Amino acid sequence: MPGSSGTTQSMKKTIGHRGVETTTGETTYKKTTSSALKGAIQLGITHTVGSLSQKAERDVLMQDFVVVESIFFPSEGSNLTPAHHYSDFRFKTYAPIAFRYFRELFGIRPDDYLYSLCNDSLIELSNPGASGSLFYVSSDDEFIIKTVQHKEAEFLQKLLPGYFMNINQNKRTLLPKFYGLYCVQAGGKNIRIVVMNNLLPRIIPMHLKYDLKGSTYKRRASPKEREKAVPIHKDLDFIEDLPDGLLLEADNYNALCKTIQRDCLLLQSFKIMDYSLLMGIHNMDQGAVTPDQRRPQVQKSLYCTAMESIQGEARGKGALDSEDHMGGIPSRNAKGERLLIYIGIIDILQSYRFIKKLEHSWKALVHDGDTVSVHRPGFYADRFQQFMCNTRRHGQRDKNTFSSSTADVVAAGVHIRFLNAAPSSGVQLGRPDLVPRTPPVGENPSDYEANLSTSSLGSTGVGATSPPIR
Amino acid sequence: MPGSSGTTQSMKKTIGHRGVETTTGETTYKKTTSSALKGAIQLGITHTVGSLSQKAERDVLMQDFVVVESIFFPSEGSNLTPAHHYSDFRFKTYAPIAFRYFRELFGIRPDDYLYSLCNDSLIELSNPGASGSLFYVSSDDEFIIKTVQHKEAEFLQKLLPGYFMNINQNKRTLLPKFYGLYCVQAGGKNIRIVVMNNLLPRIIPMHLKYDLKGSTYKRRASPKEREKAVPIHKDLDFIEDLPDGLLLEADNYNALCKTIQRDCLLLQSFKIMDYSLLMGIHNMDQGAVTPDQRRPQVQKSLYCTAMESIQGEARGKGALDSEDHMGGIPSRNAKGERLLIYIGIIDILQSYRFIKKLEHSWKALVHDGDTVSVHRPGFYADRFQQFMCNTRRHGQRDKNTFSSSTADVVAAGVHIRFLNAAPSSGVQLGRPDLVPRTPPVGENPSDYEANLSTSSLGSTGVGATSPPIR
Numbered sequence: 035m036p037g038s039s040g041t042t043q044s045m046k047k048t049i050g051h052r053g054v055e056t057t058t059g060e061t062t063y064k065k066t067t068s069s070a071l072k073g074a075i076q077l078g079i080t081h082t083v084g085s086l087s088q089k090a091e092r093d094v095l096m097q098d099f100v101v102v103e104s105i106f107f108p109s110e111g112s113n114l115t116p117a118h119h120y121s122d123f124r125f126k127t128y129a130p131i132a133f134r135y136f137r138e139l140f141g142i143r144p145d146d147y148l149y150s151l152c153n154d155s156l157i158e159l160s161n162p163g164a165s166g167s168l169f170y171v172s173s174d175d176e177f178i179i180k181t182v183q184h185k186e187a188e189f190l191q192k193l194l195p196g197y198f199m200n201i202n203q204n205k206r207t208l209l210p211k212f213y214g215l216y217c218v219q220a221g222g223k224n225i226r227i228v229v230m231n232n233l234l235p236r237i238i239p240m241h242l243k244y245d246l247k248g249s250t251y252k253r254r255a256s257p258k259e260r261e262k263a264v265p266i267h268k269d270l271d272f273i274e275d276l277p278d279g280l281l282l283e284a285d286n287y288n289a290l291c292k293t294i295q296r297d298c299l300l301l302q303s304f305k306i307m308d309y310s311l312l313m314g315i316h317n318m319d320q321g322a323v324t325p326d327q328r329r330p331q332v333q334k335s336l337y338c339t340a341m342e343s344i345q346g347e348a349r350g351k352g353a354l355d356s357e358d359h360m361g362g363i364p365s366r367n368a369k370g371e372r373l374l375i376y377i378g379i380i381d382i383l384q385s386y387r388f389i390k391k392l393e394h395s396w397k398a399l400v401h402d403g404d405t406v407s408v409h410r411p412g413f414y415a416d417r418f419q420q421f422m423c424n425t426r427r428h429g430q431r432d433k434n435t436f437s438s439s440t441a442d443v444v445a446a447g448v449h450i451r452f453l454n455a456a457p458s459s460g461v462q463l464g465r466p467d468l469v470p471r472t473p474p475v476g477e478n479p480s481d482y483e484a485n486l487s488t489s490s491l492g493s494t495g496v497g498a499t500s501p502p503i504r
Numbered sequence: 505m506p507g508s509s510g511t512t513q514s515m516k517k518t519i520g521h522r523g524v525e526t527t528t529g530e531t532t533y534k535k536t537t538s539s540a541l542k543g544a545i546q547l548g549i550t551h552t553v554g555s556l557s558q559k560a561e562r563d564v565l566m567q568d569f570v571v572v573e574s575i576f577f578p579s580e581g582s583n584l585t586p587a588h589h590y591s592d593f594r595f596k597t598y599a600p601i602a603f604r605y606f607r608e609l610f611g612i613r614p615d616d617y618l619y620s621l622c623n624d625s626l627i628e629l630s631n632p633g634a635s636g637s638l639f640y641v642s643s644d645d646e647f648i649i650k651t652v653q654h655k656e657a658e659f660l661q662k663l664l665p666g667y668f669m670n671i672n673q674n675k676r677t678l679l680p681k682f683y684g685l686y687c688v689q690a691g692g693k694n695i696r697i698v699v700m701n702n703l704l705p706r707i708i709p710m711h712l713k714y715d716l717k718g719s720t721y722k723r724r725a726s727p728k729e730r731e732k733a734v735p736i737h738k739d740l741d742f743i744e745d746l747p748d749g750l751l752l753e754a755d756n757y758n759a760l761c762k763t764i765q766r767d768c769l770l771l772q773s774f775k776i777m778d779y780s781l782l783m784g785i786h787n788m789d790q791g792a793v794t795p796d797q798r799r800p801q802v803q804k805s806l807y808c809t810a811m812e813s814i815q816g817e818a819r820g821k822g823a824l825d826s827e828d829h830m831g832g833i834p835s836r837n838a839k840g841e842r843l844l845i846y847i848g849i850i851d852i853l854q855s856y857r858f859i860k861k862l863e864h865s866w867k868a869l870v871h872d873g874d875t876v877s878v879h880r881p882g883f884y885a886d887r888f889q890q891f892m893c894n895t896r897r898h899g900q901r902d903k904n905t906f907s908s909s910t911a912d913v914v915a916a917g918v919h920i921r922f923l924n925a926a927p928s929s930g931v932q933l934g935r936p937d938l939v940p941r942t943p944p945v946g947e948n949p950s951d952y953e954a955n956l957s958t959s960s961l962g963s964t965g966v967g968a969t970s971p972p973i974r
Contacts (some may be wrong), residue, residue: 088615093766096666097774195665196566202672203563296563303565 046242050147050166051181061158063168063181064223068158070120071172071225074107074218075179076152078125079229082216083148086130098131099194102351123220130188133214139201140211140231150176151229157236165384175235176335177213179227186383187226190215193304193383200300205337206289206344208311208379209297231338233312233378238360239321240264240314240376244272247310247422248414278368280315281377286363289344291423295322297379298415306382307414311422313378316362321498340376364491521634521651531628533638534693540590541695542640544577544688545649546622547588548595549699551575553618553843556600562963566600569664593690598657603684609671610681610701611806617683620646621699627706635854645705646805647683656853657696662687663774670770675807676759676814678781678849689697700869701808703782703848708830709791710734710784710846714742714778717780718884718891739891750785750839750845756833759814761893767849768885772902776852777884781892784846786832795818810846 048054051060061068082103104126111117128132137147154173170179182190190212201207214229234240243266247253253269268274282290294311301309337343339361362374518524523532531538550636572597581587597603607617609760640649652660660682671677684699704710717723723739737745752760764781766925771779783905807813809831 093769094669095770096669097773197667198669199564199566199665299562303567457586 050184052166052168059199061168064225066218066220066225068168070220071168071218072156072158073118073120074123074125074220075156075170075216076414077106077107077116077216078127078216079214080152081107081115081125082127082130082146083144086134087144089131092131094132094135094198096195099129099191099198101129101131103127103130121220123218126217126219128191128215128217129194133212135198136201136211137213138211139205140338142213147177150174151179163378165381171232171236175232176338178232180230182226182228182383184224185227187215187228189383190228196300196304198458204296206293206342206376207297207337208293208340208343209300210378210380210382211335211338228383231335231378232341233380234314234376235361238316238362238374238376240347241317241320242313242315243267244269244313244315245260245310245380246272246313246421247308248418276367280373281366281368282363282375286344286365288424290363291342291419294419294422295377298419301379301382302411303413307411307413308384309418310380311418312378312380316374316376317367318372318374320371327358340378343378444502479504519539521653522638529637534695536688536690536693536695538638540690541688542626542628543588544593544690545588545626545640545686545697547577547586547813548575548597548686548688549684550622551577551585551595552597552600553614556604557614557742558919559601559796562601564605564668567663569599569661570862571599571601573597573600584895591690593688594691596687598661598685598687599664602668603682605668606671606681607683609675610683610808612683617647619643621649623743635851641702641706645702645707646808648700648702650700652696652698652853654694654696657685657687657698659853660698666770666774674766674811676763677767677807678763678810678813678847679770680848680850680852681805681808682832698853701805701848703810703850704784704846705831708730708784708832708844708846708890710743711787711790712785713737714739714783714785715780715850716783716891717744717778718888746837750843751836751838752833752845756811756814756835757893761832761889763814764889764892768889771849771852772881772885775881777881778854779852779888780850781888782850785835786843786844786846787837790841810848813848 048085051064053065054060055062055067058067070335082105082271085103085105104124105114106112106122106124107115107118108122109118109120134144137144150172156170156179157173158169168181171177172179197212200209210230211231213231216227216229218225218227234243242265243264245266246269248269250269250273253271255267255271259265259267294463301307340363341359341361344363359374362376365373365375367373521534523535525532525537528537533541552575555573555575574594575584576582576592576594577585577588578592579588579590604614615747620642626640627643629639629641638651641647642649667682670679671681680703682698683701686697686699688695688697704713711734711870713734715736716739718739720739720743723741725735725737726743729735729737771777785893810833811829811831814833829844832846835843835845837843
């Protein structure tokens with residue numbers, strides 16, 4: 035796509051490989067314009083999904099994880115490819131059979147995948163973060179396309195067998211759902227992209243957004259980020275904004291903690307660190323979604339909303355559950371306002387390129403390990419879980435919570451609390467046995483009770499007397 | 505266990521590591537007596553299953569495949585182990601968490617596993633074959649214990665991730681079900697054993713037994729083998745004994761062929777060759793099992809009889825299916841006699857040690873590739889499938905089959921036929937689209953229709969008008 039790319043002189047505001055062409059204002063990635071990249075992605079995916087549909091289904095084998103298929107798209111077209119307006123490019127599909135299996139596991143039919151990604155235009159996200167990646171979302175809100183670095187793509191390939199094992203044992207996961215890994219090769223550059231589930235549906239207005247790591251070191255949104263309409267805040271901002279945390283129904287709280295626990299065990303086993311919990315909060319009492327917006331279409335993928343990611347079989351409680359939470363997890367803040375929480379674990383590939391660079395560096399030496407976000411994976415996982423799921427500390431104010439007494443809150447109780455990971459200064463109420471701890475792999479994880487080969491995570495019998503939070 | 509082992513002088517009839525002590529007549533393996541080996545196995549498994557039950561369940565991770573746990577059993581006992589009558593030994597458990605997962609997947613509860621293997625005595629099989637392995641069966645007929653060589657144990661360890669993938673996609677399989685891999689270390693020797701499902705229940709008298717590879721080169725039972733009460737015959741014997749093959753109900757035939765096809769694809773992907781289909785035939789018209797013998801107990805493991813290994817959801821046909829076939833696949837021979845077939849693919853680890861030795865050797869050069877049983881894995885898999893599942897050749901006599909005309913046989917039809925793998929000399933009747941072919945991995949397997957991620961293999965709609973064969 036040299037024809038569509040600018041020169042270094044005409045670019046500004048480069049973050050990593052992402053830049054902006056000064057003449058048109060269009061985003062670029064490795065000097066390729068966003069529109070050319072989108073075009074190549076859509077041509078490539080159309081071809082690869084089509085050719086895959088001609089292959090009969092069969093079991094996924096170990097070899098399938100290392101397969102790379104490649105097809106050349108000359109701009110004048112070929113026997114196999116249509117003519118197009120961009121420069122010549124090559125499109126590579128990684129592990130096509132394996133990703134087809136993953137998509138099938140998540141209930142995504144090939145023509146739905148094709149339709150979502152290639153029939154309508156891809157929408158570029160305007161707030162892509164500091165990673166230097168470009169993000170697109172499909173018009174129907176189903177899929178995110180993200181550019182990834184060479185090392186990240188390599189790491190994902192290595193991760194595939196373990197990822198296969200994980201989603202087979204555990205379809206309910208907050209980890210990214212990977213639906214495809216591709217590479218657009220043009221003008222001597224490789225642009226690798228990954229297709230994933232979309233955590234924050236654009237149709238739901240998010241009143242607050244957080245990127246949480248469980249660390250407090252420098253974990254505050256920059257002044258520049260704060261200027262945005264809905265900034266992505268960080269851990270310290272969360273503690274300030276929501277000192278009493280978020281209150282979840284007991285079943286959901288338990289399911290959420292178990293899911294985080296299982297996910298962290300996998301991340302730890304792959305020595306992954308530096309991942310975040312991305313959280314969007316929709317406040318139903320501040321701005322409701324108009325009814326006709328609520329169900330723009332039939333949802334295509336399974337297990338992909340926040341609620342589906344954590345909840346097992348124990349979902350229905352009869353009529354009470356019939357309310358549509360649009361995939362969000364119902365919750366309340368300390369004021370008693372009704373919230374919908376949208377969450378997922380992100381950036382599990384990125385840490386890889388940081389590990390060698392930053393581990394055991396001056397940061398780890400100079401600062402207390404508890405507050406440096408790059409640390410050994412077990413510690414990272416523990417702190418992450420501690421931060422996400424902890425019971426409230428004794429003696430804290432609770433006059434503003436929706437229940438009138440501390441005892442009630444604890445009974446109804448079981449919050450998702452975002453406490454500082456410093457040693458607990460008080461008594462832990464609620465169910466200390468539910469406080470997750472990641473067991474070292476291979477050791478005796480005596481208090482680790484994730485239920486193997488079943489996804490019924492929700493019903494541990496806590497809070498049988500508590501009213502549902504809605 | 506040096507105390508229980510003889511010297512080379514006192515041994516005779518050694519096959520591989522298996523020998524017989526002349527003074528007592530007892531079998532030995534690597535100079536350890538069978539009784540000492542059984543004792544060590546039972547002590548070891550009792551300990552390892554017990555210690556595993558104290559570990560909470562969690563997801564299996566990639567790392568779990570390479571874990572080896574080791575415990576020392578001094579004869580005087582220790583804090584962790586009881587005293588015993590044998591010499592000191594060490595017991596190793598390979599990939600304990602992974603095998604626990606496999607056992608769970610096959611519905612084997614820890615205490616049933618323990619009870620079957622360790623509560624009663626293990627029975628040594630008197631006809632262990634030419635491999636030099638020792639075989640034990642648990643008294644309840646559930647499990648086989650087999651000694652394996654160092655290379656085979658290593659190979660199984662390497663196979664575990666792929667095996668995990670396979671049984672997750674495909675619980676219905678004729679491949680061996682591996683429930684455990686252990687090593688008894690004593691007197692400087694390592695005796696590795698694998699615990700598997702038992703294909704031929706002792707309670708069912710087998711009138712014929714075959715070890716089939718799809719090859720005809722030297723595939724005839726030895727004169728010595730023929731002297732035995734129920735010899736294990738080979739391919740050429742089968743063709744002579746049953747020139748018209750075995751007739752199966754269409755659903756079962758289709759399910760069987762699909763299962764063999766999927767299993768062969770996995771074996772091929774691991775470059776495995778030289779495996780066999782072990783077959784036991786019980787002739788219901790020659791000797792019935794007395795009613796009280798038929799159900800000695802509740803069966804513990806799932807998917808482990810021949811019938812369960814091949815049949816998916818499409819099992820029931822109402823009252824007709826209520827007859828108890830004791831896990832066998834109902835079939836008829838050309839005389840119309842009612843048979844029960846017990847089958848499974850065996851020796852998938854052994855080929856490994858032969859590959860380097862025999863491939864491209866004089867055998868492969870001198871003999872036609874079609875008839876040499878050691879050949880490249882794809883060819884081996886193709887020939888194996890062709891031999892096991894093929895429709896009858898046109899013009900063959902069928903006056904003795906249970907149907908009265910060729911047309912009827914084909915309609916009712918769909919046999920399991922064991923034809924010579926030579927190019928078909930006639931028209932293939934039946935459903936040529938069901939003749940399995942293993943697609944080369946990564947190519948377009950256009951006639952390969954195994955249904956991914958579902959085990960409903962049985963109902964392809966063939967023979968809707970045919971009477972069930974019983």
